[in-house]
Amino acid sequence: MLQYALRRILLVIPTLIAVAILVFLVLRVVPGDIVEIKMTAEGGIVSQEEIERERERLGLNEPLYKQFISYMVGLPQGDLGISLWTERPVAQEIGSRIALSFELAILSTILAVLIAFPLGTISALYRGTGLDYVIRLLTIGGIAVPSFWLGMLLIMGSISVFGKLPPLGTVSLFEDPLTNLYQLIWPALSVGYRYSSVVARMLRSSILEVLSEDYIRTARAKGVLERLVIVKHGMRNALLPTVTVIGLEFAFLLGGLVVTESVFNLNGIGKLFVDSVVRNDLNLLQGLVLTVATCFVFVNLIVDLLYAALDPRIRYQK
Amino acid sequence: MTTKTQTNDKAIEKPNRRTVLDFIKQQPLGFIGIVMIIIMFLAAVFAPYVAPYNPEDVDFMASPALGGGQPSIEHPLGADAFGRDILSRLIYGARTALSIGFFSAFFGCSLGAVIGTTSAFFGGKIDLLIQRFIDLMLSFPIVVLAIVVIAIFPKTVMFGIDVNVIVAIAIPFIPKTARVIRSQALAIVTLPYVDAARANGFSAKRIIFRHVLPNVTAPFLIMMTAFIGQAILLEASLSYLGLGVVEPTPSWGLMLSGVNSDYYRTAPWMILYPGVAVSVAVFSFNLFGDSLRDWLDPKLKL
Secondary structure, X not given: OHHHHHHHHHXXXXXXXXXXXXXXXXXXXXXXXXXXXXXXXXXXXXXXXXXXHHHHHHOOOOOHHHXXXXXXXHHHHOOOOEOOOOOOEHHHHHXXXXXXXXXXXXXXXXXXXXXXXXXXXXXXXXXXXXXXXXXXXXXXXXXXXXHHHHHHHHXXXXXXXXXXXXXXXXXXXXXXXHHHHHHHHHHHHHHHHHHHHHHHHHHHHHHHHHHOOHHHHHHHHOOOOHHHHHHHHHHHHHHHHHHHHHHHHHHHHHHHHHHHHHHOOOOOHHHHHHHHHHOOOHHHHHHXXXXXXXXXXXXXXXXXXXXXXXXXXXXXXX | OOHHHHHHHHHHOOOOOOOHHHHHHHOHHHHHHHHHHHHHHHHHHOHHHHOOOOOOOOOHHHOHHXXXXXXXXXXXXXXXXXXXXXXXXXXXXXXXXXXXXXXXXXXXHHHHXXXXXXXXXXXXXXXXXXXXXXXXXXXXXXXXXXXXXXXHOOOOEEOOEEHHHHHHHHHHHHHHHHHHHHHHHHHHOOOHHHHHHHHOOOOHHHHHHHHHHHHHHHHHHHHHHHHHHHHHHHHHHHHHOOOOOOOOOOOHHHHHHOOOHHHHHHOOHHHHHHHHHHHHHHHHHHHHHHHHHHHHOOOOOO
C-alpha cells in the first residue's frame, strides 16, 4: 500500500507542471488587449503612449519566454502574478474567496451523499417496481434541471412560503456557524440535486451489477442472511465505482458553482471566475484555472488512494 | 482492457434485425424522449408559424415593471420586462438551443472520435502521448473549459449562429469522446479485416476512416445524444452568465439572466417557463440517450 501511495503521490508533480504549461500556452493567445479595454473603460480617450507605458509597467511587453520563466518560477512560491484589474496579488484575490466555495462544495457533497445512498440502494433492491421508476425519473430529472434555475426556484419558493428572500450573502462559518449554515444550505441544495442524482444512478447500476455476480449466489446458497449478503458482499463492492463518481463530481462541482454563486450573489471563486472573463483579466483567469485544475488533480489523488484502500487488487497492479 | 474480448464476441455475433417498432416496444421511455425531441424540432423549424408573436416585438404596456405581463389569453405564458411574449421567445429559443446543442455535440464528438480511433490505430508512443494529453484536458471541469474558450475566442456570428459558443461547448466534449471511442476502437483494430486492409497497403487515413470509424457508430451516436442534452444545459448556463448568446437573440438561458430580485415576487412566470424549457429539452435527450444505450450497447460506460 505504501509503495503504491508513494508512486501515486509522485505522479502529481509532472501532472501539475503539465497543467501549468498548458494553461500558460492557451491563455497567452488571447486576442483582446486588456490594457486598452481597461483604460478606455475608465476614462474614454487615452493616448497610445499611455497604453504603452501601462503595458510596460504590467510586464506585458516582455518577450513570451521571459513571461513564461517568471511565471513558472513564481508558481511554486504561490506567486500567481497580480490581477490586471484590481492590481492586488492573484493569490490574495483567490485566497480570500476560496474558503466560501470550498465550504459550499463540501456541504453539497454531504447533502448529495445523504440523499443518494438511500435512493440508489432502494432503487436497486426494488428494481422494476413503481418505487424504482419514481426514483429513476427523479434522478434523470436531476441531471436535466439547470442548477442555477433550481436555485432561482428555491428563492421563489422561499418568497411564497416564508414571504421573504432566503438570506443572500454570507457570514463567516467561524463567527456565526448557524447563520452561515442557513445561508449556504440553499445554494448547496441547488447544486446538490444534480450531484446526488449522478451518485444515486451510479450506485444503483453498480449494486445491480454486483448482485448478479456468482459470489452473491454462492453466499445466498450458503444460507447467509440476505441483509448480510447485501451489506457485506454487495455494498462493499458496489462502493468502488461510486467513490470514483463522488470524487469526480466533487471536482466538477467547483465548475458548477461558477453559475450558482451568481444566482445567490455569493462572493466565491465561481463569481470571481466570471468577473475575470468579463474584465479580460488574464492573470486572474490563469490563476483561477490553475487553482481549479490543481483541486481536481488532488481530488483524483484522494480518490485513487481511497480506491486502493478499498480494493487490494489495485495496490498490487503494476 | 476488459472490453476487448466483449467487443470481439459482439463483432462476431450476427446483428439481429431490429426495427423502429421494436425500439418503441422495448424502450417506451426512450420513445417518449424522441417524440418530445421531434416536437421541439418541429416547433423550432416552423417557429414563425407556431409562435403567436414576433419574439423581438416590444410592448412596454405588457411589462411586469408596469404591473402587467401576467399569463393571459393574449400572452399564454406571460410577458417579460420589455413586454415581449414569453411563449414566442421560448419557441424561437428552441432554435438557438437545438442548433447550438446539435452542432457543438456533433463537432465535439466527431473530432473526439477521429482522435480516439487514430490513437487506437497507431498505438505505442502516439497513443500514449494522445492519452496523456486527454488526461490533462479532463482535469478541467466542463464549464471552466468552456468559459476559458469563450475568453480567448473573439465573438463570431455566422448565419445567425454564435460560432464561438459552439466551439466553446464542443471542446470539452472532445477528450471525453476520444477516451470512450478509443477503448472501443482498440478491439476493432485487432480484427482480421483491419489486418487485411493493412496487408493490402491501404493508407492509415483510409483504414481509420473507412474501416474503423464506421464500426464505432453505436457509441458515437449514444455519446452524441447525451452530449446534445449537456450542450443545451451548457448553452443556457453560459448565456445566463452573459458569456454565451447575446440579446436580442432569444435564448432560454438569456431569458433567465435579466431577472432581478423584484421579479421573483412580481413576475414568477419569467423565471418559471424558460427553466422548464431547458429542463424538458435536456430531460428528453437524456431519456432518449439512455434508452439508445440500453438498446445498442448496454455495456458502454460513459
